[in-house]
Amino acid sequence: MASNKIQRCSSSQTKNFDVFVSFRGEDTRNGFTDHLFAALQRKGVVAFRDDQTIEKGGFLESELLQAIEGSRVFIVVFSKDYASSTWCMKELTKIVDLVEETGRRSMLPIFYDVGPSEVRKQSGKFAKAFAEHEERFKDDLEMVEKWREALKASCDRSGWDVQNK
Structure with a gap:
């Protein structure tokens, strides 16, 4: 794998990472995902981390994608x-989309203080979030439906259920 060094991004260079971690910062950044990033770095895994990789003033969406x-x-x-x-x-x-298109990439789900069935069935807070998305993006419900499908597809994979840890 790659070195322990965190890669800096600029829009002119290719960005290659061993791992991309998708997470809700407000929920896990200062706890679980901090520990996850530290563990990955100790093992020499180069992981993309938005708060350390995207340069100030950079365009978030294009850098993330x-x-x-x-x-x-x-x-x-x-x-x-x-x-x-x-x-x-x-x-x-x-x-x-990338995992389905290429078949070469892996996706590993972690269910942190939320049950896999809540995500799969989009119940509880997930149902509330989608009701808000449907209201906010009522002119683009196709996008919201793609989000629903992506959640379902990601829950078809075996993952880790981390409750109260």
């Missing part, structure tokens, strides 16, 4: 408010 395209493995940390983030839903849709 390029990082996803340049990654070999995806870890998706589903948490209570994951689906409420349009960024997370855009990332997940891109990840699922």
Whole structure:
């Protein structure tokens, strides 16, 4: 694998990462995902991390999408408010599309304080998030449906159920 060095991105260079981690920052950044990134770095895995990789003033969406395209493995940390983030839903849709298109990339789901069935069935906070998305994006319900499909597809994979840990 690659070195322990965190790669810096600029729009002129190709971004290649071993791992892209999709997560809701407000839910897990200062806890679970910090520990996950530290563990990956200790093992020499180069992981994309938005708060350390995207240069200030950079365009978030294009940088995120390029990082996803340049990654070999995806870890998706589903948490209570994951689906409420349009960024997370855009990332997940891109990840699922790449995994399905190429068949060469792996997606590893982690269910952090949320059950896999809640994500799959889009119940609880996931149902509430989608009701809000449907209201907010009522002129683009096709996009919201793609987000729903991406959630379902990602839950068809075996993952880790991390409750209260």
